[in-house]
Amino acid sequence: MFQDATTAQINTALESAYTAFLSYRYQSGAQKAAFMRTIATEIEALGPILIETAQRESNLPEARLLGERGRTCNQLRNLADVVAEGSWLQATIETALPDRQPLPKPDIRNMLVPIGPVVVFGASNFPFAYSTAGVDPAAAWAAGCPVVVKAHPAHPETSELVASAILKAVEKCGLPAGAFVHLHGANFEVGKALVMHPKTAAVGFTGSFVGGKALFDLANQRPVPIPVFAEMGSTNPVFLLPDALEKEAEKYGKMYAGSITGGMGQFCTKPGLLIGTAGSGLDQFMVALNAAIEQTAPVAMLHPGIATAFREKRANVLAQTAVAVEAETTLEYAPNDGIPSAASVSAAEFLQNPTLHQEVFGPFSLLIKCQNEQEMSQVASHLEGQLTCTFIATDHDLHAHRDLVQAASLLCGRLVLNSVPTGVEVCAAMQHGGPFPASTDGRFGSVGAHAIHRFVRPLAIQGFKDEFLPAELQDANPLGIWRMLNGQWSKQGI
Amino acid sequence: MFQDATTAQINTALESAYTAFLSYRYQSGAQKAAFMRTIATEIEALGPILIETAQRESNLPEARLLGERGRTCNQLRNLADVVAEGSWLQATIETALPDRQPLPKPDIRNMLVPIGPVVVFGASNFPFAYSTAGVDPAAAWAAGCPVVVKAHPAHPETSELVASAILKAVEKCGLPAGAFVHLHGANFEVGKALVMHPKTAAVGFTGSFVGGKALFDLANQRPVPIPVFAEMGSTNPVFLLPDALEKEAEKYGKMYAGSITGGMGQFCTKPGLLIGTAGSGLDQFMVALNAAIEQTAPVAMLHPGIATAFREKRANVLAQTAVAVEAETTLEYAPNDGIPSAASVSAAEFLQNPTLHQEVFGPFSLLIKCQNEQEMSQVASHLEGQLTCTFIATDHDLHAHRDLVQAASLLCGRLVLNSVPTGVEVCAAMQHGGPFPASTDGRFGSVGAHAIHRFVRPLAIQGFKDEFLPAELQDANPLGIWRMLNGQWSKQGI
Incomplete structure (x- = not known):
């Protein structure tokens, strides 16, 4: 139905985005915020057709999609608030000391500036929140970067609808057309051409390890390498400690059945590994987990490709030496459904079999x-x-188990206690990202205001008078932002 | 005189650094600061032998080396102040909202944590400030990362002396031995093995494009890719605008002769390209520049390899079509001396000849x-x-020329007005780094407190009680640091 973008279209997209960058990068925080808020409003204005289309394309239930649309609009508005307030850009000012010995100190001011057009690959499992107007585009716009989105081929119509809302916002806000370009591309060659285009400055991706790593490798082979922020999934180990299991095994067993099978396990934070020491507590946990899993209704997965991959990977795990099925749904399932299930293996076997370390995306x-x-x-x-x-x-x-907690803290982007890793809270303290291979760069995350920092770099400005400085760095602090002024955080002017 | 590290020594170095990491990462800001201040004191305690050795190995004059030793100790103490104060680690706290609808909000706290052992390659042109106890090791120690330094083969004895001072500080501060390991390696294979070692978490490098890019490519080919922060030099274009030249051509001509030839041009910020429009102002500028260059005394370069490379690259530029010599020192020079000189070419020719875009490291x-x-x-x-x-x-x-200034701001890490780019001020607002190929990652810099951020990543901690949290994230804010508390910067407790 939608044609893959041609080479000419890809070139036009990036040239247009770059041209837009030359003016969009000077939009004030207030202007960028207005744009992002308008996108949220326009997405909401699409009404039920957006939810119906996404339901049809992704098999996700209405309630989930309504919630995800809300999250997506909240993300846009939260990031809008951050850029409107303005302190995020880490303005730093060191005023001159003309009489310093042996050499005078110059006036140097510094702030974060956008890096250029960002290419975003839509994710299959979040048709709104990690796709066309998701957190990657929102963070790029907040930073001052135009965005070229490649729609995920599993939900192209949903992506078109969201794109239409963004295009309206571009027009209403009087922004250059290249601030947002929407392309399709089921073929990997489209993605490759987008990453390799000389005007592309960074890439945002959420999906499989194979896909993300391929883009990362391409980007590093460019004459001018660029960063690829690929969030590539995770097995999200859960350490079940004995005293807690002795006290509340059943509660946690039920809780984890829900986290493993919720949304048919199609979350990158789904707990894929449960790690416990043999004993009655673990037995009780598994009894509760298994019972709940057996009663969990299968649901169609996001698309047939994902259902096939789930079944293949699950079958591969079950075929490994000494792996035993623990539980499987007792309810009927159709060919594209997920199969809520759990298995077990000894630690000794796990340690020597790398296949068991791989993510099985699904319930x-x-x-x-x-x-x-x-x-x-x-x-x-x-x-x-x-x-x-x-x-x-x-x-x-x-x-x-202090050492165990410390070892786990080396592994991950987020440590969770007595809860489930699914249901990522969108807030300033969240880190969604982790050491490779969870993501290509664990120094950054793709949730919350921190996501903006992937698309900026510091620029120092030395010796320029007030009238030639951006408002953020002017003496009077006209924007009233927090600044590091001669070593102290301050909202004062000079 | 010094043997290249063997494979066994490299393995031991990284294993030892990793073991040290498991405890060093929990050193408090105060403890890390004490360590860094002790290093500075021990370097100063080495006395004249350090300066004499560096003079002999690098040909740099005593005054410069005294100044550079001061800068190096200042860097250590400045970063010590930053980690002792503690706000740098961006503690962010979102407290729980248990009654939030439709879902309760969990307590989530976030701070920057160190990434692991950092390998640092000493630089030839800064035997102190960008070498064994230079800004890369200082930033890594500040972050909580052990450091493995590969001494630059041009000044191994200097590096040994500085290493001895660091080792004393490690002992005096009761740190694990692997907090600092010093190795030699004239052969590229040593550097390669250091970058490829599975326990290496990041790399700091200052030197040539060829060297830095090779390390960057290796690091990206690892099973687990790691960041390489290579600062690879720059031509540092200077735009000479007509009104300024009309008014003060002579002053700027003299100023630039000093910046081009100072330290025999062996700075990564040396102005390698002067860009002006033909006219009497530019003529006057060149008359003053040329006269000063002709009177500039040649001095031995850092080592014979650098002198040879300078002469070859300079000869190559002079051999290009339509390149004319503008000035050359009239004083005698020895085989390893730099040759203070300038040449000119038309813009049309420059635009079509990539050879002329390359850095010529020297005067x-x-x-x-x-x-x-x-x-x-x-x-x-x-x-x-x-x-x-x-x-x-x-x-x-x-x-x-607003458009020209804006175009230049896209190119670089620092914009300078009416001064010279050499003489990098070490302060919080400085950015020393720039878009590729000036450095491998223009989002980071290698001067000032910002350098610490290369060696950390955010860690979110969800649902843990106060007693299990690091002091930085505890309710009472026992360290009194600035924290982002529920969206507001604050030093208050909860």
């Missing part, structure tokens, strides 16, 4: 049974980079 | 003669990423 989790705490630590020290690590633990457990 | 600069302002803009839009761009301009010039 499935693997229990790693440890003989003792030492084996649990061994598992922790052999895990790859993760978005999250979770502990189910009492205070007693935490005191007794 | 040489190329004047690009433009026919008009339009040609000057064309030159600006064809330049590669730079550490600095400078304008010699009156207010009138700046008003008349």
